[in-house]
Amino acid sequence: MLGLMQNWPLTVDKILDHAKAWHGDREIVSRSVEGPIVRSSYAAAHERAKRLSNALKGLGVQTGDRIATLAWNTGRHLEAWYAIMGMGAVCHTLNPRLFAEQLCYIINHAEDRIIFTDLTFVPILAENAPNLPTVKHYVVMTDREGMKGVNLPGALCFEDLVESGSPDFEWGGFDENTASSLCYTSGTTGNPKGVLYSHRSNFLHTLVTLGVDVMGLSATDTVLPVVPMFHANAWGLAFSCAAAGCKLVMPGAKLDGPSVHELLESEGVTFSAAVPTVWLGLLQHLRATNGKLSTLKRVVIGGSAVPEAIVRGFRDEFGVDVTHAWGMTEMSPMGSLSAPTARVAAMGAEDQLRYKLKQGRPPLGVEMKLEDDANKRLPHDGTTFGRLLVRGPAVAGGYFKGDGGQILDDEGFFDTGDVATIDEQGYMQITDRAKDVIKSGGEWISTIEIENIAVGHEKAANAAVIGAYHPKWDERPLLLVQLKPGEQATKDEFLAFLEGKIAKWWTPDDVVFVDDIPLGATGKIDKKLIRDRMKDYVLPTARTPVGA
Ligand code: AMP
Secondary structure (H helix, E strand, C coil): CCCCCCCCCCHHHHHHHHHHHHHHEEEEEEEECCCCCCEHHHHHHHHHHHHHHHHHHHCCCCCCCCCECCEEECCCHHHHHHHHHCCCCEEEEECCCCCHHHHHHHCCCCCCEEECCCHHHHHHHHHHHHHHHCCCEEEECCHHHHHCCCCCCCCHHHHHHHHHHCCCCCCCCCCCEEEEEEEEECCCCCCCEEEEEHHHHHHHHHHHHHCCCCCCCCCCEEEEECCCCCCCCHHHHHHHHHHCEEEEEECCCCCCCCHHHHHHHHCCCEEEEEEEHHHHHHHHHHHHHHHCCCCCCCECCCCCCHHHHHHHHHHHHHCCCEEEEEEEECCCCCCECCCCCCCCCCCCCCHHHHHHHEECCCCCCCCEEEECCCCCEECCCCCCCCEEEECCCCCCCHHHHHHCCCCEEECCCCCEEEEEECCCCCCCCEEECCCCEEEEECCCHHHHHHHHHCCHHHHHHHHEEEEEEECCCEEEEEEEEEEECCCHHHHHHHHHHHEECCCCCHHEEEEECCCCCCEEECCCHHHHHHHCCCCCCCHHHHHHCCCC
């Protein structure tokens, strides 16, 4: 027997319709790419997005066409996002931090028809346009004044397009399983692969993220999504802020400590989300300038593991609560958050911290399991490491155009490529990426855990651990440290700092001081590049003794 409730397709255009109807005057504030702060509202964004849908229709855009954006977080980007999805086309967010070669690969693979671009990226596109045969139009997200310096033949002006379209456009009206958006994984192994979200998956993900133990957004919040819309959908914030009616503060191109701080204070931001490196930059700036955080209450940090020093810094110096989150592009992206259970909430602050540093618990709509290499389920005892697999309505079932083949196991779970533990309270903790974990004498060593302790050393700006070849143990940990400017340190200082905080046999066999720890396109430590740079390095414990 079927239920008798209304068939109300879960399409994301309804999210902006809702924001317009019930939070129409709530502000959308952007630091524009041209420089000045620009103020708009959900009602204005709704009208402008509809005009843009009409203009896109005029350019021949049809349902299912891939329309790309190469843009920072701004009000204009948000308008393009809803204009494209609302009309049934697919909004393909491109990550401008990728190399030009990778960008071209992705654009061609997706067969993008139109690219919306910020002024910042016009030169890259102008240089590569001859290699992008599917792209029929470039839309530069600026006004007529901004177009003056644009050197991209045939480029259209965003503001002209908005002005040219009528505000009457019927969004939606299609199946909720229609594709809404496309985002490629960073491609740390092989070519990047496309994750094709549906309206339904994004709508459900939005409802999930609004939960109090997830993002917990309220109409009274002012939200600064530092995490870019091209990094796994700004972790859903471009949807959830509109759904909740939050004031939205878009940071544009400036994500450095001073610029983020200025917006946090001038706009009265209460909630923000970003990767750890952004927060390291902010904390350093605040300490150097004796700065304050007068309105910020909560930050969600994810994308890579949160070092303890960040959680303590926010908590003890600025009274800001950190929620550690884990997820991935393939999960829309939220997979788990470290919000306290009743038992954890009853603990003292220091005990709670141990749980805060874990990647956390899955919300409703995310199922998890741990398995060994023989696909046997592993216990949730907080110590047994295993491959982490996930299932849910906002988890990828396959990649665009079938890349990577069948990606689900017999039970429909997706292998995240992460290695994790799950404890008795249900807190998942990432130990490593499967390909980064150090296999020493048949046992596993977590590089993330050592890195996070090492980065807490007062002289460290950043730290990374990789496995280096060892003739007896196969691999042993090698710690690389980037010191803060002007600092000097010895290997023994760092080894002494780790002593007692990790198992003795996890102690790195060597510490090497480096000029920089390279970060990839989504702010994660680029271990592939580090391994490449260190390929000729030999551990002191692996060197053949003289005369042997
Ligand atoms: P992406 O799809 O670029 O967001 O990358 C997803 C991957 O980032 C995950 O599979 C993890 O390896 C890593 N990741 C994301 N969040 C965290 C976190 N909080 N701690 C450790 N690793 C993380």
